[in-house]
Amino acid sequence: MKSTIRWLLLGVFTLVCIFFLSNIQNAFLSTQPDQIRVTIGPDTSIQRISEQLPGSRVLNEKSGLLAVPYGKAWDYVGKTLTIKGIFRATTVPLEHPVISWRYFGYSVKDQIQGFFHGDFGKFRNPFNRQEVAVIGELPVMLLRTCTYFIPGLLMAIVLSMLMAMLASMWRRLGAVLDGVQALLVGLPDFFLIVLIQLGAIYATKFLGHYVLLIVQVGDKTPFLIPFLTIALIPSVTIYGTMRVAIMRELGQDYVVTAQAKGLTRGELLVAHVLRNVMLDLLSVLPKATTLALASMAVAEAICGISGLGGFIISPALQSVSSMSVICMSLALLAMAFHVLYALLRKKFIVRTGGVVSQ
Structure with missing residues (x-):
């Protein structure tokens, strides 16, 4: 009970800080x-x-x-x-x-x-x-954002886990994937989004007809570009964490014993190692979600999407008096995912004597 109250107070304190920081522009007067x-x-x-x-x-x-x-x-x-x-x-x-x-x-x-x-x-x-009153448009913005944010985040989790498993099964493939991950870590989010946009433009030009929606036009919202952005950038972080976690597990005594009994590397990864790295996955997901939200905001601004992130960044959606409400709504969305991850850790990860067991 005390832990719940403490986290609730922390959440309220965070929202209050966001409210004051989102109004900081009002401290600078030019008129x-x-x-x-x-x-x-x-x-x-x-x-x-x-x-x-x-x-x-x-x-x-x-x-x-x-x-x-x-x-x-x-x-x-x-x-x-x-x-x-x-x-x-x-x-x-x-x-x-x-x-x-x-x-x-x-x-x-x-x-x-x-x-x-x-x-x-x-x-x-x-x-x-x-x-326009923000309270009427807020559900529309949230729904528009979630249509590609949630699928993109799920794709990032699945893709990074799959790549980490494959990299641990084949050494040469692992070296290639590790190199790609190191390259992507050093590239700015903005650069990656622009590359995805350029790819869509050249694909349209090469095929000779309309292929992808690049920017929002009326009620038509781009999906693939923000989806790929959200899926790509957090997956780099998740892949790095899972790669280290899997290699750590492969060096444990139970893995050596299982290999001596005839289990293949693939069977070990799926049957044993995967379950034992769930704590690492659930620990990195809050950070990956924050990265996904930041990437989503940049992608919405570049594509001219009037979602939660695009509202904050894009100059075309300048707020009159509702910036703090949008910022707090985005924070509440992030908090909802953090609560979900905490519940998953509590449900699926059992600690006994400092050792994680399933």
Whole structure:
């Protein structure tokens, strides 16, 4: 019970930290948070405009400067544009960008109050530039992300386990696979994703007709490119861990005894070694899942996919006020997989006297 409470508190602490870090951009100010500038027509005056905007007052009638409540500059710009006789309304730029912890605290407080009132933020639709409530689009984003994230992660586990088994059965094949793994470890994720995209483009060009969807078009979402990215990058980490674990088991006394009794290397791997390296697999899966999520985010951004990762990275999906909600949703997805791995370890791995047995 104490362990469960401790992990729950750790999860809550992680979400709180993510919430504050995802709002850190609000600490950097390039415009005045409490001033706007308006350009008016000849049929009205700055004083009349101020009277129609509660909480505002005239700072400089000649230059059209208005003081507004702190932190409400962008809100008042939107309100001002709806008033008849206004030609233009903008925020007032600062001479030099500054770090304002006051505005950071204001934005965090404003979001928390919004959460309690059911407002989880909005984002700007990249196609029609309209503000959309994130709570309505979040299930769609999650489903879109999971359609290739879960199959890609499962493929990474199966592929890496198979490659590690084959590398342990044939020495020459193992040397080749170890070399490929060392090469892939040194390559950036971005480079691998671009290579996969280029492969899809050249395949389309070579075959002379449409083969693969490269970027998201409307409701049509690319599958193969993010799927291959998620399957390839975590499998490199899992393969390295499983390769070391299998070689460790092959040096144990029970393996030598089994070989002396006539068991082949393949029979040993499948019947005995595979079961004894499950703890190593379940231990590396949390790290591999985190790598898969990072790769998914980069792949979504490059392919223009409006999923959870693409929302955070892609400039086409700039958040208005919902970045923290998306970041916490992505963290909750990662936590769900970590809980699953913990339950699997508890169910299938039994510790007796410091020795793992099945």
